[in-house]
Amino acid sequence: MRKHRLILVAVLALIATMSELSNAQVPGAEVTQSPASRERSTSGSLTGPISGYMDFHYNNREDEDALLDFHRFVLLFSHSFSDRIRFVSELELEHAVVSNETKGELELEQAYIDFLVTRSFNVRAGMLLAPVGIINERHEPPVFHGVERPFVDTVIIPTTWFDTGVGVYGELRHGLRYRAYMMSPLDSVGFSADEGIREGRQKGAESNASSLAGTGRLEYVGRRGLVLGTSFWTGDTGFQDRRFETSVTMVEFDGRYRRGEFEARGEYAHGFLDGMGELNASRQRTVGVSPNVARQVRGFYLESSYFVSPRPAPREVALFVRYENFDTQYRMPTGFQPLKAFDRDAWVFGLTYFPDPDVAVKLDYTMLRNQSDVVNAPDSLNVGLGWWF
């Protein structure tokens, strides 16, 4: 019998300012480890089946009353049926209260089963996140700067973009990973001039699946500190009015690079919306108002950040600045005019203080601008407290 001898001793940890050590037993050897690794167990997950994140915001927009908003209360539940069959879910309460009088929403953003087959081929089915952009799959508050998620990841890429679907994923070779899913499509009835395709998400609520959308991502993560990715989404969107065909194709490119205390990231997303001329005309006839949906939406941002106090928590502080440019009426269908108020750009700068790597106290100032001579785009001062557990 072929016998693999995996001798293994686990050991320790330790580091600079953490001088407190403890001893623990590992079968067959005595080891020393840092306090943080005391949770170790010999099977399954290192913590309980519940994790989550929270986001608490103070938003003070120019010429408006300030708001205090418990923006997100999110719980993640997971379970391993076996080493190869696993369940993960994410249940999110937004804006604290769900009622007819409030903006609150209760959403099942993820609930899928992974069938882990090989490193290069695995199957996922259930409620999935579209693998588009930096933030959609990686949106825990401590992992991005700024109180609110980037505008581009809100009105161009409709984060959090989730729906029912099935797909495959894996790592093809060293550091080259892919995701390829079939998901429920967007619904063009929800498209708008100011938020593009955002309100077209069906969110898995009896999603119409008469045609499925295809989405995927290819990314390179093989070099330390560097992530390069590209993603797409394509699918029909016109199942509520079959007199004309509409569809959306989005392409996206992104990159992140970290070296020492410096990090830079950038993202470019471009959406192509077919059939919007007919959609606008149809809505004009039937409800009296054209939604003035564009045939192309586009946005990009560049961000850099630097840990000015790179000492271990509770002394970590990072400064950041981000420039965003986004236009939900980048190109219009023939016969429709763009509104300049939707051609926007923003400077967002501020700091993130980490009393713990999983707790982020955020402060930013956002200068939003548009190309309109009539519609004002307000500046805002934002303070946020976000945490992951």
Add this chain to the structure above:
Amino acid sequence: MTHEVSRRILAMLVVVAATWMASGSDWAGAQERQVVEVVAERFIFTPSEIRVPVGTTLELRIRSDDTMHGFRIVGSDVNLAVPKRRQGEVVVIFEATDVGRFRFECSRLCGAGHNFMRGEIVVVDR
């Protein structure tokens, strides 16, 4: 301060001793040793593939760039917590005594892409 330094030195000695005892008395002279630094962050291990020739003693020094992750070698009893950013590292000694593929993964739910955090130690013929 002196007490703190003494504790660190004592800890290092314990680690070295534990490693030596667990590895057997012959590795130091006969086996090649390779040190690989592994960085864990949502939702990546870098490197995610570590290739070593059979007979290598592989020392993995694993640290996190964000939250606490787990490091588990599937099929073994290795399952360690990787401390949060700037709070330390864990060291795993892996004796590559036979050719094969050994999968490792994050064992602590770390966010939406947790199940993407996987990698392999590939032990190849010399």
